[in-house]
Amino acid sequence: MHELSVAQSIVETAVEEAQAHGASRVVGINLQLGRMSGVQREPLEFGFEISSKGTAAEGATLKITEIPLTIRCRSCGAESGVEAWEFICRVCESGDVEILTGRELAIVSLDVE
Amino acid sequence: MEIKVVRDILAANEMLARENRETFDKHGIFVVDLMSSPGAGKTSLLVRTLEQLTPRYPCAVVEGDITGDVDARRIAEVGVPSVQINTGGACHLDARMVKAALSSLSLDDIRVLFIENVGNLVCPANYRLGEDIRVTILSTPEGDDKLTKYPLAFRESDVLVINKTDLVEGIDFDIEQARQSALTVNAQLQIFQTSCRTGEGVDRWTDWLASQIESGRET
Numbered sequence: 001m002h003e004l005s006v007a008q009s010i011v012e013t014a015v016e017e018a019q020a021h022g023a024s025r026v027v028g029i030n031l032q033l034g035r036m037s038g039v040q041r042e043p044l045e046f047g048f049e050i051s052s053k054g055t056a057a058e059g060a061t062l063k064i065t066e067i068p069l070t071i072r073c074r075s076c077g078a079e080s081g082v083e084a085w086e087f088i089c090r091v092c093e094s095g096d097v098e099i100l101t102g103r104e105l106a107i108v109s110l111d112v113e
Numbered sequence: 114m115e116i117k118v119v120r121d122i123l124a125a126n127e128m129l130a131r132e133n134r135e136t137f138d139k140h141g142i143f144v145v146d147l148m149s150s151p152g153a154g155k156t157s158l159l160v161r162t163l164e165q166l167t168p169r170y171p172c173a174v175v176e177g178d179i180t181g182d183v184d185a186r187r188i189a190e191v192g193v194p195s196v197q198i199n200t201g202g203a204c205h206l207d208a209r210m211v212k213a214a215l216s217s218l219s220l221d222d223i224r225v226l227f228i229e230n231v232g233n234l235v236c237p238a239n240y241r242l243g244e245d246i247r248v249t250i251l252s253t254p255e256g257d258d259k260l261t262k263y264p265l266a267f268r269e270s271d272v273l274v275i276n277k278t279d280l281v282e283g284i285d286f287d288i289e290q291a292r293q294s295a296l297t298v299n300a301q302l303q304i305f306q307t308s309c310r311t312g313e314g315v316d317r318w319t320d321w322l323a324s325q326i327e328s329g330r331e332t
Contacts, residue, residue, distance in 0.1 A: 002204050002236040009122045017118050038239040038265050085261035085298055087268065095300020107120045 006039055007047030010107065015056045018112045026057040028111030034104035035069040036084050061111075069102030126240050129208035133215070133243025140220040143326045144228065146242050148266055149250035150259075151232030154276040156184045157309035158250060158318075159227055163191045165319040170224040170326060175214050177206040177231045184229060194218065205236040208243060225326055234259065238266040246325060248272040253281045257291035264298045272303045274318060279308040 014026045033041060041064055048062045072079045073089035079100060080090035087097050121127070137144050147155045163172055174195040176185045185197040196214045198206060211228060218226075228244065230237040249270040251259055254277060260267055267273060273295050281288060288306065295302050303321065307314040 002239070005203065006122055009125070013120045013122065017116060017120065021114075021116050023114065023116075036265055036268070038235065084268075085264040085294070087298055087300065095296060097300075105122045107118055107122070110116045110118060112114055112116060 003039055003043035004047040004051065006105070007044055008051045010048060010062075011052050011055055011057050013107055014060070014110055017107070017110055018056060021112060023112035024056060025113050026060045026110055027113055028061045028063060029057070029107060030063045030065065030109045030111075032067055032104040032106050032108055033064050034067045034102040036099070036102040037105040039105055041066070065108075067101050067104045070100045071097040072100050073097050123239060126208050129212055130241035130243045133208055133212055136212075136215065136220070137226070137243055137245075140223065142220065142223050142226050143329070144226045144242070144244040144246075145322070146228045146230060146237075146244035146247045147250065148230045148234070148237045148247065148270070149232060149252070150234040150255060153232070153250045153252040153255060154309050155229050155232065155250055156187055158274060158276060158307065158315075159229060160187060160191055161307075161309050161312065161315045162227070162319055162322065163188070163193050165315065166225060166323065167191070167193060169323065171222055172225045172227065173218050173223045175206075175211060175218075175226065175228045177210070177229055179203070179231060194223075200231060204231055204233050205240050206230050206242060207240045211242045234263040234266050238269045246271040248274060250274045250276050251291070252277040253286040253288075254284060257286050257288075257294060260291060260294040260298055267295055267298045267302065270299065270302065272305065275304065275306045276309060278306045278314065279311050 014029050018026045052058050068081055069084055070081050073094050074096040075094040076092040078089055078091035088095055089097055149155050166172055172193050174188045174193055176195055176197045180199050182197045185195045188195040196217045198210050198214050228242055247270045249266050292304055305318040
């Protein structure tokens, strides 16, 4: 359970970016959260509420977009959506695959004022 | 006002991990990150591994625990220098903690550095430390379903060690099933089976590790 420290990083990053853009308050944070980011949504939301208290991001809305897990096969080039325990190409069944999406843990935009 | 930013939350750790990597390369140190749930046998495998490797390579250990120095004392008994990191509650080691610990080691005198992560099958997988290889240990009493329940650690590892194979008779752990599940999560995994109690299978693992140390980097 490292969601609290991840939440703290989100708050720090958001406040830093807001200040860099001359804003005094963060009102919304748009976050991409991959299915296989290793971070759970609920504890992250809870951690954010706690760690934003007393900062310029207090009361900000944390808008989370969950990103599905997709892979690309290095053998046949096919792209497929998979479950986290099945890293097998859906077309040719090769296990030689790379993750395309699903590891995201990133702020993509901020609403500031 | 909306600002477009793309800021990876783990980027700071990735940057420090790269700095650690540069430090290790500069000193010619091969680094192994050991991960598992609590009690799977990280320290036992480490002790067995050090017994085999120390005659050939100068080794050192970074021990990560929430509190205490029980593991570091076990390592000291084998005569290998170690540094204890107490995370003070944090569930994983990160690159910054490892970087800080390196100042307590004589890097010029080390060929192989083992980093024993905090016992946890979830969080450590997200934090690179600058290692050459990542090893995840799964002990048979935990059950063969852990591979599909906690896939991230196994997906992000180079090696799976199935430990406590001496106990397999008394429990419903299907080694073949475990190997199949592991390869479904990560077809590139190197898989070893060990019993740190009897010593069975430890040679095969340490021989492979020695070959990796000789070739310098991961497969």
